[in-house]
Each structure stands twice: as structure tokens, then as C-alpha cells.
Amino acid sequence: MTPLAAAANENLAEISNYLIYSSMAVYTLAFFAHIAEWVFGSRSKVGRTAAALTAARAGAAGKPAAGTPAVQVRTQGGGTAVLDKPEVVSRSAAGSRDVPDGPGAAGGTEKGDLYGRIAVSLTALGFLIEAGGVVARALSVERAPWGNMYEFSITFSTMAVGVYLALLAVGKNVRWLGLILVTTVLLDLGIATKWLYTDSDQLVPALDSYWLWIHVSTAIFCGATFYLGAAGTALYLFRDSYEAKLAGGGKPGTLASSVLERLPSAASLDKFSYRINAAVFPLWTFTIIAGAIWAGDAWGRYWDWDPKEVWSFVTWVAYACYLHARATAGWKGRKAAYLALFAFACWIWNYYGVNILLNGKHSYGGV
Template sequence: MNLAATTNESMAQMSNTLIYSSMAVYTLAFLLYIAEWVLGSRSKVARTAAALTGPEAAGTAPSVTVRAAAGGTAVLDRPKVVVRSAAGTRDVPDGPGAAGGTAKGDLYGRMAISLTVLAFAIQATSVVVRALAVQRAPWGNMYEFSTTFSTVAVGAFLGFLAAKKNVRWIGLPLVTVVLLDLGVATTVLYTSSDQLVPALHSYWMWIHVSTAIICGSVLFLGAVGTVAYLLRDSYENKLANGGKPSAFTTSVMERLPSAATLDKFAYRVNAATFPLWTFTIIAGAIWAGDAWGRYWGWDAKEVWAFITWVGYAAYLHARATAGWKGRKAAYIALIAFGCFLFNYYGVNIFVSSKHSYAGV
């Protein structure tokens, strides 16, 4: 096949221009996310401290509200004292978000989200134009995989926002990683639009690789939630033990959801994605059977895909095992995501494999 004849170079160049344009808009969004976190008012430590220890520990006596019930009988409403649950979680209120509840911070945050939507639209258009330029699925090499990967990650984030989920705190780390991802893609990983390994000429490329991209993008959001959970849990532990975090730590941590909420978010994301990752491996095996005459050959990419699957299976099992919930399970989740990253970058770049299609 003459690949050059099937490539529209002007459209390919247009796709590259759109990628650079999206990077410029993401940079503006990044600066606004920074402003959202820095210029919003600093939340006070008293809210979480009082929730963890009760009003007595905060130096105030518990108040009692007297109200009249039917028949004139006085009823005492005593305040709820929040305690650590048996599972190790805490009934702690979620933070108000990165803005800390201030009008100025909220304005910067809404502007950042608007620019993120615009950058996402430009980047998604770039992926579509690339597909039209090469007349195939736009993820035939690491450059295309990377640009599509970050597009789907941002799309998933915006989808959570549209569903009214408390995930605006993901905006800053997400845009930071997206800029790094696109920076590496347009420099180190860039591949011309007419390069395609013959084994990738298959309809399974649309099925197998697309599901891998979706899984990786959503698992990335779960990993961000896991890291945030570990940080917030350490913060809550310090408060519960009478410690006094720094003003900066307090400002950041009080704007995040509680550790229990972050843990639940990460678990639900990872658990929902695990079946799709299972399907990804199965689809890859079927494609290998068509392309190479065997379903499994212990190729490096296959092995690390399976190791990633085992890692997330161990995480889900740990979540259901007494004594392994919380931080221990979170560490397993991060190790599993690390395996996914190595499967993506390490195998393609450093390991000789039938799947090494990067050309770098």
C-alpha cells in the first residue's frame, strides 16, 4: 500500500496547528487554575478539626438548642459529634472546591473551566482532522496515541463536571499533565502522518486501541484521586492527633473533598474501568490471533498489560479485604497505574516488542 498517497498533508498540517493552538489555550487555563487556588481566600483549619474531634476539643462547649414540640414539651437538640468510623473513614465535610468559596476564586475557576472546554474542542478537532488526513484511526503511533489520550482524559473530566460531580479540584493537575503530555508528543514522540506499521491495518485498531485509550484516560483520573486521597488522609490524621499543619497545607487541603469522598471517587472510577480493561486485553488477544497467528505470545506489551490487570484486580480485592482498605489499597492502585504507564512508555521506547510502533 502506498501510504503517502492516502495522506492529505495539508490536513495533517492543520491538525498539528490545532494541537499547538490547544496547548496555548490550555496554558491560559493552567494560569487561571493557579489563580483559583492561590488568590482564593484561605480556608480555616477549624472546620475539619471540629469535625474530627467534636466541639469540646475545639475549645467550645457543645451548644443545646431548645425547641417546642407538639403539646408544649421542650425537646433538646444536641449537636452531632463526628467520630472515626469502624472502617477507618471519617465523617468530614467536603471542601468547597479550589476557590475556597470566594467570589474571586470562583470567577477564576469558571474562567479556567471555560478555557478547558475551548481547548478540549480544539484538541478533539485536531484528532478528527488527523483521522481524515490519514484515512484511518488517529492512534497508529505514540504521537497520535498521546494526543488522543489527553483528549479523552479532559473529556472525561468535563463529563464528570457536567454530571455535577465535585471534581473541579482535578482541573489543575489534569491540565498540567495534559500540557506535559502534548509537549512530549509534539517533540520527542512526533511521527509523520504517513507512518503506519502494516500490522495496524485492521478494524481491531478501532476497537482494541480505542478502549485502551479510554481505560488509560479514566484510570489517570482515578490515580489523581488516589494521590489526593493520600494527601488529604495524612492531613486529617495530623489534625486528629492534635497536629497543626502549615497555612499553605491548610489552604490546599481544606478545599479538597474529604479523604473518604476522594477514596470513594478513586474506587468507583477504577472499579468501573476494570471490566473495560479486561475487554481490552481480550480484544488484543483476538487481534494478535488474526495478525500473528497466535492469541498470546508473552510479548512485552502483552505481559505488562496483564501485569496491569493483575495490579487492579489486587486493588479491588484489597478493597474487599479487612485490613487492606484505605492507604494500603491506594498504594496498590498507584502501583497498578505505574504498570500502565510503563506499558505505554517503557515498552514502546525501551523494550524490543512487536508492539513497538513509536518510531522513536
């Protein structure tokens, strides 16, 4: 163990607080910009899913849909149908629907896209300011800035936004996540500043280790990425229900149609969530192993059935079951989605519930 550092630098701690509150203000502006993107985005370019499924039903009945170009798709009955040519066509998780991805929140219009680009720019600015707050917090005590739940929370939301922006930077079409992301980031920061705030201070001896940098930072990154996968999964459930209702000849409400038509298809959302969860699962495995090694150094035992250890393992098992079911049992669609959301709920409980409601060796500084 390294000796405890000197007392916290109160000036840097105060600067950190100002930066976190400033980031919340910028994220709020980004929230309204995302709302404007959805509101001012064109509604004339949505409705392609309904057109595709209407044409598919007509084709299954042996009747081409009137007034549609000669673009064919396969139907569940083995026939063909015609529909307006979409930009992207994806097979649904159930394998029974071929539907296009939505045009996005902006609806493909110049005005909506302008608000969307403003929203992303504000989100990036909020990320930089919040990251500055996390760094200032670290400098104020000269240690890793995740020694308590407040620090973990501000780092978690920073990491979630960072992963989202990284996906955008490499060309992934994830702008549809923006509104949900900034909303939940504001909720996370609100809880952190209102109920979880802890004065900048030094660590208890058990935490004063280089493993704090390795184990906890990996856990934060995994949780932030799991969050994006869970958001995609939740949207998948809404979009899949919408597609199923249209396929059955139903007529969803105007608001639901306006929003859900702009999202990627259910198949695309299902694929996005699966890839996110599969990519980060090995890192979660490493997180648990690293925690066990750290426990051996700090407490003399690699595993002590501490609540945090138990629920970290439960989360691992839940995600392992989800990935195993996808890979071997062929689970796709709603069954897999429910299991993925259960796994993320285990992660959330492991963070909030275990830390606040249960006592264990991982309880430090009140929260």
C-alpha cells in the first residue's frame, strides 16, 4: 500500500463542482436541441415501415400494392411484394419481416439535421466540461476520481457520453440515442449532486492501491457500455411492437408512428444491442477477475461472498446466459431482449442497491 496523500485541495474540489454543474447546464441545452431535432424533423419521410408491410401483405395475398415502384421483397408466405425502395432493409429478429430503417430523428430534413448537429455539438461540449470536472476532482486529492458513489456517478455518465461520441466519430449511426442519453445523464448527475455528493477526501487504506485505477475504471467503462446496449434493447421492444402491430393490420397512434418510424428497424436495434453487449462482456469478466486479485491483496482472500462480489457475479451470469442463448439456442427478439434488460438491471442493482441498502466490505464513506 502507498501512504495516504495530503489533505484535499479545496480550490480544485470547488472547481470540479462548478464544472459538473456547468456540464449539467450544457446537457440541458443539448436536451432541448434534441427535442427540436425530433419536432422539426420531417414527417413526410416517415411511414416507410407501414408502406413495406402493407405491400408485403398485399404480395402475400397475390396482389401487388397499387402505386408502388417495382422493388420486390420476400414475404412470410413465400411470395413477393413491391414497396418504395428504402435506404436500408433489414430482416427482423423473428425472420418474418423485411422493413427499412427509419430516417432518424431529423427525418432527413435540413432544419431537423441542423438541430441534431447542434445537439451533438452541445453534448460534446458537455462531455468536455464534465470530463474536466472529473479530472479536477482527481487532482484535488491526487488519486483516481472514483473512491465513492458520487465520483463513480460523474465518471460513469462521462464515460457513457464518451462511448456515444466515439461511436458517432467512427461513423456509426447512433444519433437516435442522443435524446435518451442526455436525459439519463442529467438524471444521473442530478442524483449524484443531490443525494450522493461526498466531500473530496482521501481513500481508506483498503482502496489506496493501483488496482483502483484498473478494476474500477474497467467496471465504469463496462457499465457505461452496457447502458447503451440496454437503451438500444428498450427501444427495440417498442419498435418491434410497432412493427408487429402494423404487420397485423393495426394502426398505431400518430405520436407513436412519428417517433418509432424514425428509429432503426427492430432487427437493426436488436443487432446493435447484441454487438454492444458481446463486445464488452470479456471486459466485465476481467473486471471480476481483477477485483478478486485486488481482494486477495487487500483482505487476504480472493472471494469472501461480499454483496458486491456476489452481485457482480450474478450480473456476469445474466449476461453470459444472454450471449449463450443468442449463440447456441438461437434466441433473438423479445426473449433475448428481456434477458438483456434483466442483466442490466442486475448491474444497476449492484451499483445503487448493494451500495446503499446492503452492508459489506465495499461500503465506504457512507455512500
